Ligand SMILES: CC(=O)SCCNC(=O)CCNC(=O)[C@H](O)C(C)(C)COP(=O)(O)OP(=O)(O)OC[C@H]1O[C@@H](n2cnc3c(N)ncnc32)[C@H](O)[C@@H]1OP(=O)(O)O
């Protein structure tokens with residue numbers, strides 16, 4: 001059996017299922033490009049039948065990818081499978097990933113099917129998919145709560161119908177490393193012809209065990225792992241690609257398997273995803289958290305000075321973090337800024353770079369020290385709104401103890417500038433009221449508004465995060481600026497742009513006030 005573990009990245013499908021985590025086409029193409037740089041083997045680009053937008057995204061990712069296999073998810077339904085086939089057909093290596101639940105609960109309550117009907121559906125769906133593409137993956141949704149005897153029969157049917165990859169998801173994050181590993185061993189042993197297929201993991205993190213379960217299954221013979229950058233995904237998320245790849249690299253002594261991941265691209269990928277989705281990585285997150293290579297206490301610092309291996313089991317460089325001696329300030333030029341961005345894991349296009357550089361200069365004028373965290377916030381902010389149809393042009397706020405507070409706001413709505421003055425119960429309320437006047441969106445609700453300082457000091461940049469919901473859809477927006485009110489306007493408008501995309505309309509629709 002091969003020692004190579006294939007990485008199936010589902011950031012663009014399961015990752016995008018995180019509430020508030022939608023990506024537009026341009027962002028998905030950018031992520032797919034970085035996933036190829038990272039060396040993932042398979043990119044699940046979406047669920048083609050879900051919407052026109054998903055179909056277009058899968059099709060365009062399929063056209064763009066040069067090395068990776070591109071997959072689309074599909075239910076056990078002919079319309080889903082045909083749509084998936086049409087979307088992936090331009091890929092160098094197309095794959096259809098079809099699934100159906102096999103647990104008694106899901107079959108009875110959700111699918112309203114008998115086990116025999118589910119077996120028929122597996123046979124029909126995998127056979128149809130195999131007629132359309134040579135590479136078919138079949139998943140037993142909720143495998144870990146399925147009856148092992150039935151699961152074995154279902155896998156046998158899928159293999160007979162032509163599936164090349166058999167994925168056994170822990171859909172609700174219920175497994176433990178022992179039970180998950182045992183399931184793989186048992187299925188590999190008892191299902192006929194199981195040596196002809198690749199077994200795959202797909203772990204959710206409801207109990208914080210997603211990576212541990214994934215690794216247990218690899219030890220038990222799985223050779224494909226489904227995972228996402230930063231572990232984003234439905235509910236508590238999926239197993240994190242970066243954690244799996246580094247665990248296999250660092251503990252090769254006890255897990256003698258390899259992946260094709262280029263580990264030095266990890267930081268870049270992680271920052272790109274948090275920048276695009278607005279999901280910040282928790283500081284103590286393994287591998288990519290801000291504190292993953294930080295040492296604060298004296299004994300640790302003493303050890304680090306003597307020999308870094310006293311407290312570091314991998315080098316920051318191995319995950320793409322490079323120590324910098326570039327001090328950035330208002331006298332820095334483009335060359336230093338470009339170098340700094342590279343060190344921080346960013347690769348920007350020419351226009352993005354120029355815009356980011358101008359904003360960096362403005363920031364350096366306003367702020368005494370420009371720290372790496374400032375540049376990260378600034379660039380993430382730039383990446384976020386490069387494609388937005390609605391842009392914040394000017395913000396003026398009148399506030400203080402003698403209300404009512406007032407905001408004068410100018411937005412650019414698809415090339416046309418609109419200015420309004422609004423009042424509110426505090427400056428943020430006044431500002432958001434002004435946005436609502438220019439772009440009416442009465443059906444959406446502001447669920448959350450959060451502010452945090454990027455660095456210490458009273459001249460620190462504020463990073464604002466906003467969660468808007470409408471008809472069960474949630475979107476998250478982020479904005480950063482030395483002025484908290486400007487950051488707030490940028491965050492709200494960023495969320496609003498995403499909401500427009502989710503509604504499937506272009507930003508400046510008929511509902512925009514004159
Ligand atoms: C575990 C996972 O992550 S699975 C992937 C989850 N991702 C998503 O659902 C995101 C995209 N989903 C969507 O856009 C929509 O749910 C769609 C387009 C797929 C379907 O939309 P709708 O037709 O309106 O159906 P709806 O979402 O209300 O219900 C799902 C239907 O699919 C059925 N279904 C669920 N899984 C499967 C399956 N694997 N095979 C066949 N049918 C299935 C359900 O039983 C239900 O059927 P019913 O309407 O006859 O009761």
Ligand SMILES: CC(C)C(=O)C(=O)O
Pocket residue numbers: 014099139140141142167169170171172202204
């Ligand atoms: C469709 C499958 C692979 C899935 O996402 C899950 O079971 O969590």
